[in-house]
Amino acid sequence: MSESKLDLLTAASKAEIDQWVAKYPADKKQSATMPALRIVQDQNEGYLTQDLMDAIAEYLGIPAISVYEVATFYSMYEHKPVGKHKICVCTNVSCMLRGSDEIVAHLKKKINVNGWREVSADGRFSLKEVECLGACAGAPMMQIGREYHENLTPEKIDKILESLD
Amino acid sequence: MVSIEIDGKQIKANDGAMVIEAADDAGISIPRFCYHKKLSVAANCRMCLVHVEKARKPLPACATPVTEGMKIFTRTPLALQAQKGVMEFLLINHPLDCPICDQGGECELQDVAMGYGSGLSRYCEGKRVVEDKNLGPLIATEMTRCIHCTRCVRFGEEIAGIKELGATGRGEHMKIGTYVEKTVDSELSGNVIDLCPVGALTSKPFRYRARAWEMRQADSIAPHDCVGSNIHIHTKGREVLRVVPRDNEAVNETWISDRDRFSYEGIHSADRVEKPRIKESGRWTEVSWEHALAFVGDKLKALPADKLGFVAGPSCTSEEYYLFQKLARALGTDNIDYRLRQLDISDQAQVAISQTLGQTIEEFEQNNAFLLVGSNLRKDQPILGHRLRKAGLRGASVSLINSMDHEFRFPVANKLLGGAGDLIRNLAGVTKELLAQNASYKRSKDLSDVLSGIEANDTHRSIAKALSSANKATVILGNQANYHPQSSTIRALAAAICELSGAKLSIVTDGGNSVGAQLMGVLPHRGPGGKKLSKTGLSFNEMLTTSIKGLVVMGAELDADTLTGSSALETAKHAEIVVSITPFSSAAIEKYAHVMLPVGTFAETSGTYINTEGRWQSFEGAVQPYAESRPAWKVLRVLGNVMKLDGFDYFSTEEVMDEIKEHVGHVELNNLFEWEAPAVTGLNGSNGLEMIGDVPIYSVDAIVRRAAALQGTTDAVSSCVYLNSNAASKQGLMDSDTVSVVHQSGSISMTVKLDNRVPDGCIFLPSGASTTDSLGAPFGSVKLDKLAGSINDQGAIGAANV
Ligand code: SF4
Ligand code: FES
Ligand code: FES
Numbered sequence: 001m002s003e004s005k006l007d008l009l010t011a012a013s014k015a016e017i018d019q020w021v022a023k024y025p026a027d028k029k030q031s032a033t034m035p036a037l038r039i040v041q042d043q044n045e046g047y048l049t050q051d052l053m054d055a056i057a058e059y060l061g062i063p064a065i066s067v068y069e070v071a072t073f074y075s076m077y078e079h080k081p082v083g084k085h086k087i088c089v090c091t092n093v094s095c096m097l098r099g100s101d102e103i104v105a106h107l108k109k110k111i112n113v114n115g116w117r118e119v120s121a122d123g124r125f126s127l128k129e130v131e132c133l134g135a136c137a138g139a140p141m142m143q144i145g146r147e148y149h150e151n152l153t154p155e156k157i158d159k160i161l162e163s164l165d
Numbered sequence: 166m167v168s169i170e171i172d173g174k175q176i177k178a179n180d181g182a183m184v185i186e187a188a189d190d191a192g193i194s195i196p197r198f199c200y201h202k203k204l205s206v207a208a209n210c211r212m213c214l215v216h217v218e219k220a221r222k223p224l225p226a227c228a229t230p231v232t233e234g235m236k237i238f239t240r241t242p243l244a245l246q247a248q249k250g251v252m253e254f255l256l257i258n259h260p261l262d263c264p265i266c267d268q269g270g271e272c273e274l275q276d277v278a279m280g281y282g283s284g285l286s287r288y289c290e291g292k293r294v295v296e297d298k299n300l301g302p303l304i305a306t307e308m309t310r311c312i313h314c315t316r317c318v319r320f321g322e323e324i325a326g327i328k329e330l331g332a333t334g335r336g337e338h339m340k341i342g343t344y345v346e347k348t349v350d351s352e353l354s355g356n357v358i359d360l361c362p363v364g365a366l367t368s369k370p371f372r373y374r375a376r377a378w379e380m381r382q383a384d385s386i387a388p389h390d391c392v393g394s395n396i397h398i399h400t401k402g403r404e405v406l407r408v409v410p411r412d413n414e415a416v417n418e419t420w421i422s423d424r425d426r427f428s429y430e431g432i433h434s435a436d437r438v439e440k441p442r443i444k445e446s447g448r449w450t451e452v453s454w455e456h457a458l459a460f461v462g463d464k465l466k467a468l469p470a471d472k473l474g475f476v477a478g479p480s481c482t483s484e485e486y487y488l489f490q491k492l493a494r495a496l497g498t499d500n501i502d503y504r505l506r507q508l509d510i511s512d513q514a515q516v517a518i519s520q521t522l523g524q525t526i527e528e529f530e531q532n533n534a535f536l537l538v539g540s541n542l543r544k545d546q547p548i549l550g551h552r553l554r555k556a557g558l559r560g561a562s563v564s565l566i567n568s569m570d571h572e573f574r575f576p577v578a579n580k581l582l583g584g585a586g587d588l589i590r591n592l593a594g595v596t597k598e599l600l601a602q603n604a605s606y607k608r609s610k611d612l613s614d615v616l617s618g619i620e621a622n623d624t625h626r627s628i629a630k631a632l633s634s635a636n637k638a639t640v641i642l643g644n645q646a647n648y649h650p651q652s653s654t655i656r657a658l659a660a661a662i663c664e665l666s667g668a669k670l671s672i673v674t675d676g677g678n679s680v681g682a683q684l685m686g687v688l689p690h691r692g693p694g695g696k697k698l699s700k701t702g703l704s705f706n707e708m709l710t711t712s713i714k715g716l717v718v719m720g721a722e723l724d725a726d727t728l729t730g731s732s733a734l735e736t737a738k739h740a741e742i743v744v745s746i747t748p749f750s751s752a753a754i755e756k757y758a759h760v761m762l763p764v765g766t767f768a769e770t771s772g773t774y775i776n777t778e779g780r781w782q783s784f785e786g787a788v789q790p791y792a793e794s795r796p797a798w799k800v801l802r803v804l805g806n807v808m809k810l811d812g813f814d815y816f817s818t819e820e821v822m823d824e825i826k827e828h829v830g831h832v833e834l835n836n837l838f839e840w841e842a843p844a845v846t847g848l849n850g851s852n853g854l855e856m857i858g859d860v861p862i863y864s865v866d867a868i869v870r871r872a873a874a875l876q877g878t879t880d881a882v883s884s885c886v887y888l889n890s891n892a893a894s895k896q897g898l899m900d901s902d903t904v905s906v907v908h909q910s911g912s913i914s915m916t917v918k919l920d921n922r923v924p925d926g927c928i929f930l931p932s933g934a935s936t937t938d939s940l941g942a943p944f945g946s947v948k949l950d951k952l953a954g955s956i957n958d959q960g961a962i963g964a965a966n967v
Pocket of ligand 3: 200
C-alpha cells in the first residue's frame with residue numbers, strides 16, 4: 001500500500017468530479033475519468049502530473065494505469081507545464097494546404113519558442129500541434145482556450161495575441 | 166444451435182458464438198493475434214478478417230457472431246487480400262529481429278506472416294523504437310516487438326484481477342507497459358509469456374537458453390500444490406530449461422501459476438547432491454551407492470522397530486510413498502507420517518481416508534456460496550484461487566474467516582479476521598446460528614453444549630444465511646486451517662456447518678500429493694487404501710517427543726518443511742542415524758543427517774500424483790536424474806532388497822502402481838466425518854501479542870526455495886516479523902526496528918515490517934525458512950523486545966513501505 005494522494009485534489013475538484021460520478025451507475029465510476037482529468041488539469045494550471053493521475057485513480061477506485069491510458073490517449077491532456085494561453089494549431093491536411101506552415105512559423109517567432117510544447121519565457125504562451133479540429137472550412141485555424149480562430153493570417157494572429165492578457 | 170457454412174463445410178455452431186470459435190471447433194484455421202479463447206474479445210488486430218457472403222466488407226471473425234445460414238469464406242481473394250494487407254501493416258513497425266528473438270521458432274507472428282503475409286515489404290521509412298520495461302525477475306520485455314494485441318492487458322484485468330499493464334499513448338505512439346516502472350505482481354503473471362503472440366514478453370530466466378526446436382517436450386504434473394496443474398517440461402540434454410502449461414480444461418485450463426512455471430530453476434541449484442554421502446566423525450565423504458545402502462540397511466536393521474521413524478514431505482510421488490511405507494512396515498514399524506505441518510491431528514481416526522476438495526475443480530467453480538477458512542487460496546493454490554475468483558465475479562457470495570487480511574481481487578461478502586482463537590470463535594458463531602435454525606439436527610445436543618458460551622453476531626448470521634440459502638455451497642479449509650493448533654476443532658465445526666447448511670466440505674492441503682500420501686498409508690494409523698491398522702504407530706508430532714533412534718526423511722527438510730523446526734532438529738540430533746533421501750543438501754541437513762541418498766526431483770522420475778479432486782495423474786521422467794542421483798522409488802526398492810525384505814522386486818513405477826491399485830480404489834470425494842464434539846474453550850488469547858504463522862507462496866518446498874527468480878519477486882516474503890501500524894505503535898515499534906521475538910522454545914532477533922493485513926494484537930511470522938525454526942510452532946502468545954541498535958534509534962526513519 002502506498003501513501004494516499006487524495007489530498008492533492010482540491011475540495012472544489014472533488015465536488016465537481018462527484019457531479020460527474022453521479023451521472024453514471026455506481027459501479028461504473030471509471031466513466032468519470034475524462035471529466036475528472038479535465039477538472040484536475042484545470043486545477044493545476046493546465047497540466048497533469050503522475051501524482052494527480054494517481055489521485056484521480058484513487059478517488060474513482062480504479063487502477064492507476066486506466067487513468068494513464070486515457071490521459072495519454074487524448075491530446076487535450078497535458079503532461080508538462082503549459083503557458084497561460086495554450087495555442088493549439090491545426091496542421092492537418094486542409095489547414096496545411098491553406099498555409100498552416102507559415103502560421104506556425106509566425107507564431108514561433110511571435111512568442112519566441114523553437115518548437116512544439118514549448119512555453120514562452122514569460123509563461124504566457126505555449127504552442128501545440130493538433131490534428132483536425134473540424135473547422136476545415138475556416139482553415140488555417142488555431143484554438144486558444146475555448147475559442148476557435150479561423151482564416152488566420154500573420155496580422156490577424158498579432159491582433160489576437162495582443163488582445164489576450 | 167445455428168447452421169453455418171465455412172469454406173463450403175456445413176457446421177453447427179452455438180448461438181452467439183463468434184465465427185472464429187465455430188471455425189476453431191471445426192478445425193478450420195483463421196489467423197489471429199488479439200483473440201484468445203480465455204479472454205474478452207478486443208477485435209483490434211484485424212488479422213482474422215474473413216469474407217462473409219452478402220457483407221460489403223471483410224469482417225473480423227473474432228467479433229462476428231454466427232447467424233443462421235451464414236456463409237463464410239476464409240480463402241477467397243477478398244479474404245486473402247485483407248489478411249495480407251493487415252499483415253503488411255502489422256510488420257511496418259515490427260523490428261523483424263527474429264534471429265536474436267527468443268520467440269523465434271514458436272512465434273505466432275512468424276507463423277502467420279509465413280502463412281498469410283507476402284515475402285516482401287514495401288515499407289522503407291524509419292521504424293519506431295519503444296524502450297523496454299522492467300517487469301520484475303520473471304518477465305523479460307522487448308517492447309519494440311509488440312504488436313498491440315492487448316492480450317497481456319486483458320489478462321491482467323480479467324484473469325490476474327489486477328490491471329497493471331495498459332496501453333498508453335495512441336496511434337504511432339501507443340505503448341504497452343506499466344507507465345510507471347513496476348513489477349507485475351501476480352501469482353499468475355508468467356502466463357502473459359504464453360499469451361504474447363510475439364517476442365515482446367518472454368521468460369527472463371529462460372532468456373537465450375535454447376531454440377524451441379532444440380528442446381524435447383515431456384508431459385508432467387506440477388508438484389507444488391494440490392491442484393496438480395498439467396505441464397510440459399522442456400529439456401535439452403540433461404537440463405530442464407523451462408516449464409509451460411499443458412491445457413486441461415478440468416484442472417488448470419490453460420494457465421499455470423508462476424510457482425509451477427519457474428520452480429524448475431531450483432532443480433539445477435548448486436545444492437544438488439551428486440553422490441551418496443556418509444558423515445563419519447563429523448566429516449562428509451562421498452561413497453558408492455552399494456556402500457551407502459548397505460550402511461543404511463545395517464544401521465536400520467540393528468535398531469528396534471519401535472525406535473524407527475519414517476517421515477516424508479507432502480510432495481513425493483504415490484509410488485515413492487507406497488514403497489516408503491512398505492519399507493517401514495516391513496521393518497516392523499508404523500511410526501510413519503507425512504503431516505509435518507499439522508499440529509493437531511487428534512481426530513485422525515475419524516477423518517476421511519483422504520482429505521480432498523470434496524468435488525471436482527470444475528464443480529468447485531460452480532458453487533454459489535463459499536466460506537473460506539484459514540486460507541490464502543490465491544497464493545497457496547493459485548489455480549483454485551483463480552476458480553474462486555471466477556465464481557466471485559459471477560456473483561457467488563464469498564465469505565472469509567482468516568487471520569491475515571489477504572487480498573482476493575473480487576468482491577468479498579463477509580470478512581472476519583483475527584488470531585487463532587478468533588478463527589474458532591467465528592466458526593463457532595456461524596455454527597451456532599445454523600443450529601438455531603435447525604433444531605432437529607441429529608447432533609444438536611453435542612453442539613449446543615460446547616457452543617453455550619458463543620454468541621452469533623450479524624456477520625455470522627449473514628454467512629450462515631449465504632451458506633444455507635445457496636443451492637451449491639462450499640466451506641473450504643485452507644492450509645492455515647490445517648496448520649492451526651486446534652485444527653481438529655476447526656474440522657469438526659466446519660463439518661457441522663456443512664451438515665447443517667447442506668454445503669460441501671473442501672479441505673485443501675499443502676504439497677503436491679498429500680492426497681497420495683494419505684491413500685498410500687504414509688500415516689501411523691492407516692495403511693494403503695486407508696486400511697485401519699491393528700495398532701497405531703507414532704505420528705510425526707509424537708516422534709518429536711519420543712526418543713527415535715533411526716530417522717528416515719524423504720523429500721523434506723526438517724528445518725524448513727515442518728512447523729516445529731527446532732524440535733524436529735532436536736529429535737534428529739539425538740538419533741543414532743538420520744537418513745536423508747533428498748535431491749539437495751543444506752547446512753541443516755549436513756548437521757542433522759548421517760547419510761544423504763541423492764534422488765531425482767519430479768522432473769527426473771516417473772510417478773503419479775493424486776490431486777485434490779482425487780485425479781490420478783501419472784507422468785514420465787523428463788530428464789535423467791542429476792549426476793549419480795537416482796529416482797527415489799528405485800532407491801527404496803534397492804534398500805528393500807539390501808535389507809532382504811520381501812516384495813521389493815519392481816522393474817518400473819507401473820509395476821508399483823499395479824500393486825497400489827490392488828489396495829487403493831476409487832477416491833471418495835467426501836470429507837464429512839463422524840466428528841467428536843470439539844472443545845471450544847481456551848480461546849481468550851493472552852493479553853499480549855499472538856503469533857500467527859503461515860508458509861508463504863515461495864517457501865513451500867525445497868525446490869521452490871531454491872528457485873532464484875521466484876525468490877526475487879515481491880511475493881517472496883522475507884524473514885521479518887510483520888505487524889500492523891496500530892500494534893506497532895502500541896509496542897513502541899517502527900518499521901525496520903530490530904526486535905527479539907520471544908516464543909515458546911526460543912527467541913530470535915528479527916526486523917520489524919509494518920503490514921496492515923495483519924490483524925490487531927497479532928504478529929505474522931512466515932514459516933518455511935530455516936531462520937525461524939528455533940521458535941517452535943508459529944502460534945500462541947509471543948513477546949517482542951525492541952533491541953538497541955535499531956536503525957530507527959540512530960536517526961534514520963524507516964519508511965512504512967508495505
Ligand atoms: S506485449 Fe505482447 S501480448 Fe502485450 S500487447 Fe504487445 S504483443 Fe500483445
Ligand atoms: S484540417 Fe485543420 S481543422 Fe480540419
Ligand atoms: S483476432 Fe480478430 S481482430 Fe484480432
